[in-house]
Amino acid sequence: MSLSTLHEHLAARLGPKGWSTDPEVLAPMLAEWRGRWHGTTPFLAMPATTAEAQAVVQLCAAAGAAITPQGGNTGLVGGQIPDGEILVSLKRMNRIRSIDPIDDALTAEAGAVLAAVQDAAAGADRLFPLSLGSQGSATIGGLISTNAGGVHVVRYGMMRDLVLGLEVVLPSGEIWNGLKALRKDNTGYDLKQMFIGAEGTLGLVTAATLKLFPRPSEHVVAMAGFMDAERWLDLLHLIKSRTGALAAFEVMNRLSVDLAVAHIEGVRDPFMLAPSWVALIECESAGGGHGLESAVEEALAEALEAGIIVDAAVARSEAQAAAYWRLRESIPAAHKRTGRPQMSFDIATPVSAAPRFVAIADAATAALLPGARSVAFGHAGDGNIHYTVMAPAETSPEAFAAALPAIVAAVQGEAMNLNGSISAEHGVGVARRDELPAYKSPIALAMMKTVKAALDPQRIMNPRAMLQP
Amino acid sequence: MSLSTLHEHLAARLGPKGWSTDPEVLAPMLAEWRGRWHGTTPFLAMPATTAEAQAVVQLCAAAGAAITPQGGNTGLVGGQIPDGEILVSLKRMNRIRSIDPIDDALTAEAGAVLAAVQDAAAGADRLFPLSLGSQGSATIGGLISTNAGGVHVVRYGMMRDLVLGLEVVLPSGEIWNGLKALRKDNTGYDLKQMFIGAEGTLGLVTAATLKLFPRPSEHVVAMAGFMDAERWLDLLHLIKSRTGALAAFEVMNRLSVDLAVAHIEGVRDPFMLAPSWVALIECESAGGGHGLESAVEEALAEALEAGIIVDAAVARSEAQAAAYWRLRESIPAAHKRTGRPQMSFDIATPVSAAPRFVAIADAATAALLPGARSVAFGHAGDGNIHYTVMAPAETSPEAFAAALPAIVAAVQGEAMNLNGSISAEHGVGVARRDELPAYKSPIALAMMKTVKAALDPQRIMNPRAMLQP
Numbered sequence: 001m002s003l004s005t006l007h008e009h010l011a012a013r014l015g016p017k018g019w020s021t022d023p024e025v026l027a028p029m030l031a032e033w034r035g036r037w038h039g040t041t042p043f044l045a046m047p048a049t050t051a052e053a054q055a056v057v058q059l060c061a062a063a064g065a066a067i068t069p070q071g072g073n074t075g076l077v078g079g080q081i082p083d084g085e086i087l088v089s090l091k092r093m094n095r096i097r098s099i100d101p102i103d104d105a106l107t108a109e110a111g112a113v114l115a116a117v118q119d120a121a122a123g124a125d126r127l128f129p130l131s132l133g134s135q136g137s138a139t140i141g142g143l144i145s146t147n148a149g150g151v152h153v154v155r156y157g158m159m160r161d162l163v164l165g166l167e168v169v170l171p172s173g174e175i176w177n178g179l180k181a182l183r184k185d186n187t188g189y190d191l192k193q194m195f196i197g198a199e200g201t202l203g204l205v206t207a208a209t210l211k212l213f214p215r216p217s218e219h220v221v222a223m224a225g226f227m228d229a230e231r232w233l234d235l236l237h238l239i240k241s242r243t244g245a246l247a248a249f250e251v252m253n254r255l256s257v258d259l260a261v262a263h264i265e266g267v268r269d270p271f272m273l274a275p276s277w278v279a280l281i282e283c284e285s286a287g288g289g290h291g292l293e294s295a296v297e298e299a300l301a302e303a304l305e306a307g308i309i310v311d312a313a314v315a316r317s318e319a320q321a322a323a324y325w326r327l328r329e330s331i332p333a334a335h336k337r338t339g340r341p342q343m344s345f346d347i348a349t350p351v352s353a354a355p356r357f358v359a360i361a362d363a364a365t366a367a368l369l370p371g372a373r374s375v376a377f378g379h380a381g382d383g384n385i386h387y388t389v390m391a392p393a394e395t396s397p398e399a400f401a402a403a404l405p406a407i408v409a410a411v412q413g414e415a416m417n418l419n420g421s422i423s424a425e426h427g428v429g430v431a432r433r434d435e436l437p438a439y440k441s442p443i444a445l446a447m448m449k450t451v452k453a454a455l456d457p458q459r460i461m462n463p464r465a466m467l468q469p
Numbered sequence: 470m471s472l473s474t475l476h477e478h479l480a481a482r483l484g485p486k487g488w489s490t491d492p493e494v495l496a497p498m499l500a501e502w503r504g505r506w507h508g509t510t511p512f513l514a515m516p517a518t519t520a521e522a523q524a525v526v527q528l529c530a531a532a533g534a535a536i537t538p539q540g541g542n543t544g545l546v547g548g549q550i551p552d553g554e555i556l557v558s559l560k561r562m563n564r565i566r567s568i569d570p571i572d573d574a575l576t577a578e579a580g581a582v583l584a585a586v587q588d589a590a591a592g593a594d595r596l597f598p599l600s601l602g603s604q605g606s607a608t609i610g611g612l613i614s615t616n617a618g619g620v621h622v623v624r625y626g627m628m629r630d631l632v633l634g635l636e637v638v639l640p641s642g643e644i645w646n647g648l649k650a651l652r653k654d655n656t657g658y659d660l661k662q663m664f665i666g667a668e669g670t671l672g673l674v675t676a677a678t679l680k681l682f683p684r685p686s687e688h689v690v691a692m693a694g695f696m697d698a699e700r701w702l703d704l705l706h707l708i709k710s711r712t713g714a715l716a717a718f719e720v721m722n723r724l725s726v727d728l729a730v731a732h733i734e735g736v737r738d739p740f741m742l743a744p745s746w747v748a749l750i751e752c753e754s755a756g757g758g759h760g761l762e763s764a765v766e767e768a769l770a771e772a773l774e775a776g777i778i779v780d781a782a783v784a785r786s787e788a789q790a791a792a793y794w795r796l797r798e799s800i801p802a803a804h805k806r807t808g809r810p811q812m813s814f815d816i817a818t819p820v821s822a823a824p825r826f827v828a829i830a831d832a833a834t835a836a837l838l839p840g841a842r843s844v845a846f847g848h849a850g851d852g853n854i855h856y857t858v859m860a861p862a863e864t865s866p867e868a869f870a871a872a873l874p875a876i877v878a879a880v881q882g883e884a885m886n887l888n889g890s891i892s893a894e895h896g897v898g899v900a901r902r903d904e905l906p907a908y909k910s911p912i913a914l915a916m917m918k919t920v921k922a923a924l925d926p927q928r929i930m931n932p933r934a935m936l937q938p
Contacts, residue, residue: 100819100821102706103820103821104820105819146655147655147659153652157630158653160659170912174912175912176910176913177910180819180888181819181820181888182817182818182819182889182890182893183622183623183817183851183852184618184627184817184848184893185817185892186615186616186892186894187890187891187909188666188913188914188917188935188936189663189916190616190629190665191913191916194662197657197659198658214710240683241683241755242756244685244755245713245754286710286712287710287713287714287761287764291760292756346655348651348653348654349651350649350650351650352650382653383572383651384652384653419650420651421651421654421656422656423655424654425653426655428655428657432656439656440656443643443644443645444647444660445657447924448660450923451663451923454923467657
């Protein structure tokens with residue numbers, strides 16, 4: 001089938017609303033939101049149903065034409081930006097198909113936006129706990145394909161842990177209906193696991209059955225300041241063991257806080273003492289009236305007395321809790337607004353090694369680029385610190401670029417020395433594809449390639465993402 | 470390589486403690502513990518290290534000799550019993566390699582017994598929550614390979630949810646070292662998922678890094694009686710939402726309780742009213758002093774007032790809590806001691822459909838075999854009711870055997886009509902392998918076969934389990 005014939009067939013099958021080649025329609029889908037990747041596509045397909053998505057894959061498979069799937073286009077590693085492939089946007093498949101509160105299950109189509117799923121769950125007096133900055137535009141299909149994380153992983157796990165079942169159009173064009181609300185099913189390999197975090201390389205996720213949880217009735221947000229990164233491990237353990245209700249444990253180094261206060265309107269530092277580190281703690285419980293607030297207060301008092309922290313504050317209102325969260329959530333925008341040359345990493349280490357990682361990476365970076373400092377913040381409860389190297393004020397973009405390869409090798413190398421990962425939650429995409437062989441065992445890479453070749457022998461599903469051809 | 474040469478090479482590599490062909494040594498490993506399967510093997514390999522396990526697989530792969538892996542030999546579907554294959558027992562690989570309380574992680578070898586892992590975690594003031602009847606002999610490798618469940622799934626998930634990393638000898642004889650304590654790692658496909666629940670068909674699991682949790686400081690066990698199976702859904706929701714701390718929610722029908730009381734010494738019915746159903750509720754919290762006991766009491770009082778339950782009792786001592794659990798745990802032995810012809814199923818349905826499943830299955834069974842009754846008990850919080858059809862007293866084993874195919878088809882068919890599963894937690898093994906095609910979609914089965922063929926092209930890993938050749 002020639003490509004023009006393929007496009008005709010696709011257009012005929014999808015109807016006028018279901019496709020486009022109009023540059024104006026395509027433009028926002030071809031640019032990564034931070035402007036780091038710009039792509040091209042000969043054809044945008046926008047299926048509205050699973051049957052239409054199936055037809056797209058069948059026609060592309062018959063023509064040997066590759067596909068790049070896209071959800072909300074919020075990905076950070078370029079996996080959603082086509083480079084000549086057919087672009088398949090799942091955005092029209094955005095229905096919540098069902099909510100079953102007794103089963104604590106919700107079935108949504110791939111294009112449903114995370115915030116809409118959270119709202120639908122709340123409307124049924126349930127919680128869908130995945131929570132991250134882009135929740136107003138990120139879609140369920142993309143969140144599944146990148147195994148998204150966010151701020152509640154310490155309690156509820158990553159997207160992988162929140163999926164009960166999947167519906168997938170396979171590279172062969174067959175539909176695998178693995179949607180189910182079962183909590184237990186040991187009838188063979190757990191096939192859904194292959195597609196979660198596969199970045200669209202093994203099939204097109206079209207719908208998912210997700211786990212819901214009781215809505216928390218008690219909710220406590222607090223902040224604590226401390227002077228030494230290692231202390232957050234003590235604080236984390238104390239809060240976990242004293243409350244049994246930890247839902248988020250985020251940390252921010254001094255520079256993170258200072259930049260947020262300086263660059264984002266209305267953000268305030270909660271502490272007079274300017275502690276080297278600030279932790280944001282969220283605890284929640286579905287059982288009301290058990291005194292969670294006092295439990296958090298007592299744990300913080302204990303931490304103060306033990307010298308783990310130097311100051312603490314518990315939010316007394318929803319507004320105050322929101323203000324605490326706003327400090328944390330302003331950091332990514334704040335460090336970009338400095339305009340300074342900078343490089344962000346997506347490091348994870350074991351929880352216990354994360355403070356050491358920051359110290360070692362800071363030292364290594366300063367040795368390579370004197371005066372460089374780090375914005376270090378994020379998910380300390382999971383060992384996932386967002387680490388950004390900021391150039392000193394006097395460093396030109398060119399000088400920074402020259403120093404960068406050594407900095408990247410040092411920072412990522414230190415993470416690996418600590419048995420960590422160079423991609424904690426953002427994935428591989430095209431951004432980290434070519435460096436993966438340096439960080440992953442050849443045996444693991446070979447297994448990935450074996451699985452890819454077995455399930456997508458034509459290599460039509462997102463062929464440039466994750467694995468080198 | 471001839472088989473006798475293979476055996477010589479294996480014996481030379483493993484040393485005198487590492488192998489046997491002595492029928493007395495082999496006998497207990499060749500019989501399934503209930504006597505349902507009896508196997509044969511020309512050679513028992515007992516590697517003591519990962520390197521020895523690798524050598525076994527390499528030598529078998531070179532000789533084209535198939536392997537059946539075995540852990541504690543507690544499996545219920547015959548997957549661990551060889552039929553002419555080389556039997557590889559992991560029992561000598563039973564070390565706890567490390568415990569990292571700050572990372573809430575423990576690394577154990579495949580042959581470590583579950584109870585030993587629980588004890589090691591407790592020794593570090595942590596909880597490893599997997600809990601099931603055979604925990605004194607079941608091993609970590611077997612529990613991973615069968616994705617074991619048990620009584621705490623409602624809170625902590627199945628074995629799959631408790632694994633952070635794996636070490637596996639691949640069918641090629643390579644070692645994949647995927648041991649890690651990371652909570653987040655999105656550098657490619659999550660390869661460990663393929664081996665969890667794969668029943669040894671894709672590789673030999675030799676070690677695992679497992680998740681630990683804070684040890685509960687409050688612990689409440691209660692019982693409630695009710696007259697109608699549907700009410701357990703109301704009770705489940707009430708306990709979940711009022712306490713936020715549900716750790717186990719088990720139910721038992723009248724016959725289950727009566728048989729346990731009749732056949733197991735020291736077991737007592739907690740209620741005078743002889744309710745149709747009894748629920749066993751366990752709540753736990755890591756945060757002490759939050760009044761969990763009062764929260765459970767209040768929820769039960771609310772359930773009584775709302776007419777959901779007819780009676781309730783909260784254990785006032787560890788001894789009483791143990792007595793409540795003993796009633797629940799005596800049921801499997803009790804219904805076997807009746808000596809009556811019987812057939813046990815491993816059904817799951819969505820949580821909401823489980824009471825309906827019992828009612829429909831009871832009706833269908835009674836229509837096929839008048840007077841038949843069911844022992845129905847188990848994990849209602851997960852929709853996983855252990856359902857056993859008991860023949861009426863006057864039915865001969867022959868008459869029961871004659872009625873059985875229709876009963877199996879009806880019971881499993883009803884489960885499937887309710888979007889359930891015929892293997893909730895015991896797996897496929899050889900017991901359910903040949904019926905799997907009737908219950909699983911051809912597309913799912915084909916994908917399983919594709920994965921098996923890609924990762925074990927020689928088909929040497931547990932070749933009779935799960936998938937028909």
